[in-house]
Amino acid sequence: MPRFSQKQYEGRVLVAMALYTLCMLVEWPLVRTVVTLPLKCLLALVPVLPMIYVIVLMARRIRESDELERQMHLIGLGISTAVVGAASLIGGFLSVANVLKLDGSILIWVFPGLMFCYGLARWQVARRYGMGAFCESDAGASKYALFVLAGGVLLLVAWLGRATLDGVRSGFLCGAGAGLMALGAALFVAQRRRRARSGE
Incomplete structure (x- = not known):
């Protein structure tokens, strides 16, 4: 069975996130207009499906990684x-005490919070082992361009709509778009610095 590469993983995650964004923009507003309970439940849960797919992809990626990864x-x-659990507690x-x-x-926001903390924590652990957050040879050279492109698409959708x-x-799209573009810019700068240090 061929190894599930970082490039395959990222491509599928980007497709799932695009479907999630599409659901939130097109399908989610219909939830408030529907009166029948079964249809309302069905429409409310449609955006969850791409997120469940992302969780399955993560599990497969972890299962097929080497021991260090x-x-x-x-x-x-x-x-x-631990961080998100403590914050939820x-x-x-504070909510029960009416504060x-x-x-x-x-x-x-629980799942996005988990993913954000996971990304930061994994990046710190990878730095401790002297690695990047992903293997350069596996991830491709233009990862920053994907983040900038995804962020630009979200900002364009926010502007058009x-x-x-x-x-x-609108706030979700602008915030997510700006965040993705900032992450892409940071990856671009980090890649340039790495290349300058290695003399490429």
Whole structure:
């Protein structure tokens, strides 16, 4: 069975995230207009499907990694679970004590929070082992371009839909787009510095 490469993983994750964004822009607004409970539940859960696919992809990527990569993945996942779990516990206690007013919509941010903390933790662990967050030969040379392109697409969608998008969706698109473009720029600068140090 051929190894599941970083390039294959990233391509499939990008497709899943594009489907998720499309669901949030096109399908999610219909949830508020539907009155029948079964259809409302079905429409509300459609955006979850691409995220479940991303989780399956992550599990496959970790399973097919070598021992060192697997250890870095699992340490990153452990740290992110602890951080998000502690933040959820603190938020829960503050909400029960009526210090914070939190509703159920906060749960939507648990998975993105886990992924963000996982990425940071895995990057720190990889640096400790003297590696990048991914193998350069496996990931391809223009990774930064994918992030810049994805961020640009989100910002373009936000601009084109500015007349019809509500504040939450517009803010989500602008924030995610700007974040992806900033990450792409940071990867570009890091790649240039690496090449300058190695004398390429």
